[in-house]
Amino acid sequence: MTACLYLTLDPKDAFMQQIAGSTCSVTCLDKIPAASDLESHHLVVEVFLDEKLKLEALGAIARFDHWTGPVASLLYGGSATEWAVRSGLGQRLVGFYACPSLEDIHSAELLAGETTRTEALRQVETFFSDLGFSTIICKDRAGGIFPKVLAAMINEAAQMVQLGIAPMEEIDQMMRLAANFPMGPFEWADQIGLDRVLAMLEELSHEYGPLYHPCPWIRRKVDAGHYGKKSGQGFYQYASGGVS
């Protein structure tokens, strides 16, 4: 049984629920870990969205020199290399991309930074594949592979609505009907959170250029606090209200 320390602010984190199971015991923590929190855990999975909190948590782990396990850090922006170096975790940090808000997706992209040791990468890879995840190793670039594809599609769809090509509800329906998409781009954006989509697009334009400049409409939505399902409103309105 693998013992995993899971760092998140969301007590209902869907991704955590995916990894907790027969082969893995998960301890959930919503703050910067103390030395005693790390003891007896094989690895840390960290999914903080807030940059400051993320850096402080990873930095704290780096400073406890008696705990030397690997740390898998969910990337929203920035490279695995950058986080490994900034946090001081150097050889032990493995970046990963997954969709923590999509319950039925068991897929992760692992990114090793320039300083990451192969052993840490192996351990994190084994951890995910033992849990039944489909994993791939991706070059350390912003957005990995699928999150980048998704962000680019959402951005394009948003621009098309702005250009009056079709309304968003119809674009969603068209992609499901004609291209066998499991979800339309706007439904997808609401599911993963518009704040994350925007952060991803900004990071992508920084890394790859103007191709990924965020559509102003997405920016306005985030300005207005319309983050998607989690805030009760995104591109669509959700009657049940926010979950967190």
Add this chain to the structure above:
Amino acid sequence: MKQIQSILIVGAGVMGNGIALVCARSGLEVCLLDLNTVVLQKAMSNIERFFKGSVERKKITSDQARDAMERITPSTDLTAAAQKTDGVIEAVVEVQEVKEDLFRQLDRHCAPDVIFASNTSQISITELGRASGRPDRLVGMHWFNPPALMRLIEIPRGLETSDDTVATVSALAERLGKQPMVCKDSPGFVVNRILNVWYNEGMRALDEGLADAAHIDQTIRDGGGFRMGPLELRDLVGLDVGLQVTSSLYRRLGQEKFKPPECLRERVAAGHLGRKTGRGFYTYNRK
């Protein structure tokens, strides 16, 4: 708004014959026209085979199949066919001059109230409308392959397309059991434009060396819940087709995201067009 009872389908290729059988199945009188008699004969036997299959799978009775088959008249005579139809669906090769020429001819022979619908996936409806001489009565009717199974029909309207024309063709699509969705006439309409971002992102990931082809497909499939990844689907549809579509989008929209990726261009240049040549992004054992 007039109801269309008889339809002339021009072009008996994959799309044309699929559209013909859907129309016949829904009770329309269909004239399937192609100047190439070999293509026309092949289309008729495809349609017959399709109906036979539907009978075997108990989707329709053999009487219904026979009636549907009888409703389709193959023809090579454009002038005669144009004179006795309520509407036209154009499904000829994706070459603007060919389509424009055809619409000019149809305009001469069809009654003034006949509506023209083009199955183009990438040519401007507004430009076709202008060439046809009846821009208010010309609209896009973009079907997806295979027409018998795919429910969506995009209805891109040109600048001059009238509301009545849009309503008539949308009603026709509904009568055929399809879901019509109206959009603005713009390059790639809705589905192909977004789909090409998906394809090109997958191919650019390969260009950037983010992972190999199999892993790129794997993570997009598993991460997104798609049945196939962009590279394997590109192999299935054909790399030449992909290059043509994205080049056209790039030319018309001028945006880098539609610029044909290097890995696509070099494979097409080498003659690796996907499954049909045994090699594309993957290698296939040819039987």
